[in-house]
Amino acid sequence: MRIIQKRLLVFFALAAVLALLVYDARPHFDKDLIQLKRENNSAQRNWSLFFGQRFVFYEGPFRYEDDMNRIRDLIEPGRIVLSDLATSYYAAASLPVYVRNVHRHQGREYSSSWRKLLNRRTACNLHQQDVFLAFNKFIDVEQRNSASREQPQFKYVLVNKDSNNKNLRLDCLWHRRALLMENIVRVSKLKYEGEFLNLYEINDRSPTSASDG
Amino acid sequence: MPIYFNAVSHLWIGCLFIANGLMLTWLLRSKFESFRSFTQPLEAQVLSGFFISLGLNGLILLLLNSLSLDFSLAKWPLGLIGFGQAALVYAFIVKLNAYHAFRFEINIARFVLYLFVFVVLFYNGGLIDKVSDSWWHMSLANKIALEGTYSPAVGHLIGLPTRYYPPLWHGNLALANQLSGISIAVFWNSLTAWVAVFKVMAFYLFAYGISKNKTTGVLAAMLFVVLPGVGVSYLRVSAWPSHIAYTAWYAMFYVFALFLDGLPPEKATLRQAVSQLISTSGSKLITLLFLSVIIFFTHKAEIVWFVVAWFSYLIAASLSRSLSTGSQYIIARDHFLLLYCYRAILILIAIFGVWFAVNHRYLKTGLSDQLLANLLPVVLSVILLLLDIRFKSKMVLVCIWLVLLALIFGSVNYTHLYSLFVPEFALQAGQFYESSAVAIGYFGDELKIPSWHLQLRSGLLYSGVLSVIVAVVLLIVKPNRLSILTAGTGCVAMLFCASPYLYHWLQGVLNYHSTWRISLMVFHPIVWAFALVTLNEFRKTLADPRA
Numbered sequence: 001m002r003i004i005q006k007r008l009l010v011f012f013a014l015a016a017v018l019a020l021l022v023y024d025a026r027p028h029f030d031k032d033l034i035q036l037k038r039e040n041n042s043a044q045r046n047w048s049l050f051f052g053q054r055f056v057f058y059e060g061p062f063r064y065e066d067d068m069n070r071i072r073d074l075i076e077p078g079r080i081v082l083s084d085l086a087t088s089y090y091a092a093a094s095l096p097v098y099v100r101n102v103h104r105h106q107g108r109e110y111s112s113s114w115r116k117l118l119n120r121r122t123a124c125n126l127h128q129q130d131v132f133l134a135f136n137k138f139i140d141v142e143q144r145n146s147a148s149r150e151q152p153q154f155k156y157v158l159v160n161k162d163s164n165n166k167n168l169r170l171d172c173l174w175h176r177r178a179l180l181m182e183n184i185v186r187v188s189k190l191k192y193e194g195e196f197l198n199l200y201e202i203n204d205r206s207p208t209s210a211s212d213g
Numbered sequence: 214m215p216i217y218f219n220a221v222s223h224l225w226i227g228c229l230f231i232a233n234g235l236m237l238t239w240l241l242r243s244k245f246e247s248f249r250s251f252t253q254p255l256e257a258q259v260l261s262g263f264f265i266s267l268g269l270n271g272l273i274l275l276l277l278n279s280l281s282l283d284f285s286l287a288k289w290p291l292g293l294i295g296f297g298q299a300a301l302v303y304a305f306i307v308k309l310n311a312y313h314a315f316r317f318e319i320n321i322a323r324f325v326l327y328l329f330v331f332v333v334l335f336y337n338g339g340l341i342d343k344v345s346d347s348w349w350h351m352s353l354a355n356k357i358a359l360e361g362t363y364s365p366a367v368g369h370l371i372g373l374p375t376r377y378y379p380p381l382w383h384g385n386l387a388l389a390n391q392l393s394g395i396s397i398a399v400f401w402n403s404l405t406a407w408v409a410v411f412k413v414m415a416f417y418l419f420a421y422g423i424s425k426n427k428t429t430g431v432l433a434a435m436l437f438v439v440l441p442g443v444g445v446s447y448l449r450v451s452a453w454p455s456h457i458a459y460t461a462w463y464a465m466f467y468v469f470a471l472f473l474d475g476l477p478p479e480k481a482t483l484r485q486a487v488s489q490l491i492s493t494s495g496s497k498l499i500t501l502l503f504l505s506v507i508i509f510f511t512h513k514a515e516i517v518w519f520v521v522a523w524f525s526y527l528i529a530a531s532l533s534r535s536l537s538t539g540s541q542y543i544i545a546r547d548h549f550l551l552l553y554c555y556r557a558i559l560i561l562i563a564i565f566g567v568w569f570a571v572n573h574r575y576l577k578t579g580l581s582d583q584l585l586a587n588l589l590p591v592v593l594s595v596i597l598l599l600l601d602i603r604f605k606s607k608m609v610l611v612c613i614w615l616v617l618l619a620l621i622f623g624s625v626n627y628t629h630l631y632s633l634f635v636p637e638f639a640l641q642a643g644q645f646y647e648s649s650a651v652a653i654g655y656f657g658d659e660l661k662i663p664s665w666h667l668q669l670r671s672g673l674l675y676s677g678v679l680s681v682i683v684a685v686v687l688l689i690v691k692p693n694r695l696s697i698l699t700a701g702t703g704c705v706a707m708l709f710c711a712s713p714y715l716y717h718w719l720q721g722v723l724n725y726h727s728t729w730r731i732s733l734m735v736f737h738p739i740v741w742a743f744a745l746v747t748l749n750e751f752r753k754t755l756a757d758p759r760a
Binding site: 056 | 438645
């Protein structure tokens with residue numbers, strides 16, 4: 001009798017352990033979880049049977065490689081590029097440039113002038129005259145300061161025109177890219193126009209040009 | 214979408230991150246019997262090849278860096294080494310029929326598991342579909358590649374001086390980029406599948422090394438793949454430097470477990486025992502040192518977790534010894550060398566704890582939670598030391614145990630512990646995502662404690678946190694190296710995550726923002742694998758009592 005009781009006990013213990021393990025393993029086999037995570041902008045860190053390379057391909061920088069390769073030959077190394085959050089990281093990982101539109105814990109807070117510019121979304125509203133003048137002044141001050149402090153100079157604006165990459169939607173610089181492209185040429189010239197990326201080079205500044213626009 | 218858009222990068226990975234290291238592994242196996250003995254599993258040879266390649270590439274880049282030469286020149290020394298080694302393999306192995314150097318051990322279950330992981334992760338890709346910290350790492354690799362130096366002049370991402378990050382993995386990525394012309398992002402994506410397999414292989418070795426049982430090892434590796442865990446189980450994140458370090462960390466557990474197998478007989482004196490251990494386990498010691506160097510230049514923290522894990526093992530061994538009623542001798546628990554090490558470490562912690570408290574002027578602050586946090590590890594060390602001494606009086610033993618339990622349970626914040634299961638009760642979180650939460654101590658002071666949202670809740674619920682209880686039960690029912698290690702590490706990890714006093718002290722000592730990663734020491738896949746094997750053995754015994 002005791003043996004039967006023990007057998008039952010072992011059977012239930014085994015069943016309980018297996019049930020727990022199966023319960024905890026579910027996320028890898030849950031198709032809906034992928035959609036839920038994507039809707040909440042949550043990273044898919046665990047592997048999943050239903051997560052395909054298409055997400056990586058369309059929401060990563062792979063399709064911009066041709067543009068990046070062309071841009072690499074056109075830019076002056078060691079300069080600062082302004083772009084939307086995601087493209088800033090893509091640029092930093094493949095071009096010889098620096099970016100300032102990054103997450104807070106990775107240095108966004110380091111420069112107060114850049115922090116103000118990005119937090120106030122100045123570059124997203126260049127169609128407003130007062131904002132444009134503020135942006136123009138920012139370029140002057142930033143170029144002067146970077147020269148005196150021997151820090152990288154703000155020289156380029158990179159506009160990403162892709163509409164399939166969800167990461168770009170994190171930033172107003174992408175949402176208002178049409179307005180940005182229309183107005184940025186007032187202080188820069190179009191250096192490269194690619195399938196996905198446009199590169200603008202900030203015009204050379206002289207003391208008198210600060211009040212232009 | 215071209216699914217094989219990164220296929221060429223896989224060939225480069227094979228050449229740059231495995232080939233040279235694997236050939237050196239074969240040469241070492243042909244010459245050194247001791248090295249051959251612990252690199253018999255296929256996993257050990259593959260990992261050896263990977264880490265030797267990383268180290269070799271890193272060394273060549275260091276040489277080029279110090280000579281201010283372009284990193285793309287690395288193709289010459291790497292090519293020479295590759296051809297040189299191929300010639301040596303032909304001369305010393307093929308020509309001399311020393312084919313035992315090529316032999317390896319694998320079974321179908323493991324092979325299928327690794328194939329499954331590779332295919333799934335190839336299909337899933339790396340975590341670059343989100344704007345995450347992976348881009349910070351790729352930015353660093355890009356600047357290393359462009360400037361041809363381990364320490365870019367003006368930082369990397371934002372163009373301002375930044376904190377030092379161990380550059381070995383970034384240097385290897387930079388090298389791959391420079392030699393192949395393939396972008397770092399493509400390599401990052403492709404490497405995810407490879408390193409995910411390496412990590413699972415290392416975990417198998419770890420589980421097999423401490424259990425000496427292939428079934429336990431395979432089950433643990435399978436559970437590692439399917440169960441949630443803290444950070445390390447995120448296979449889509451495998452190309453991050455921390456995961457390279459985790460892989461080396463697990464490999465170190467395997468080698469160290471085999472090192473412990475070489476413990477000399479009890480009769481030897483201390484000097485004889487140490488010299489015998491060094492002479493018989495020299496290759497294991499060198500391997501441990503090499504893996505430590507790889508970790509040090511990749512992510513660093515895992516060296517600390519390795520030491521803490523084996524210290525936790527010694528604590529569990531000592532406590533289980535003090536409670537054991539029988540006189541059974543368990544070599545992995547009762548060997549005199551382990552006893553010496555344990556006592557020495559406890560004394561060192563007590564001395565260091567007092568020095569740290571004095572140095573940070575906590576003793577002058579009067580009675581405060583900061584002072585308690587700094588004195589608690591010292592007092593615990595003294596109590597553990599007392600418990601390690603075998604008292605004849607049971608009364609004294611019981612009293613010391615009661616003091617230990619009172620201190621441990623008194624230091625835990627129960628609201629915080631409860632909030633692991635019920636997030637609404639969570640303590641106030643820090644300003645940044647990775648910041649610690651704040652707990653109020655007995656004297657009203659603020660103490661740091663890891664917020665459960667930092668991958669901990671998703672990693673520990675439920676198999677993780679329940680495994681700690683199961684591990685303690687297994688230690689009581691079946692005391693052996695595996696149960697001692699998993700119970701010790703699980704309890705210590707959970708205690709540090711639940712006790713603001715201990716966590717505050719550890720974070721202060723390590724000065725590391727991710728001290729919560731101590732929870733990596735909850736090795737729940739191994740615990741559940743061992744539990745399943747033990748239950749199955751028990752079931753068989755009941756079915757056939759004569760067995």
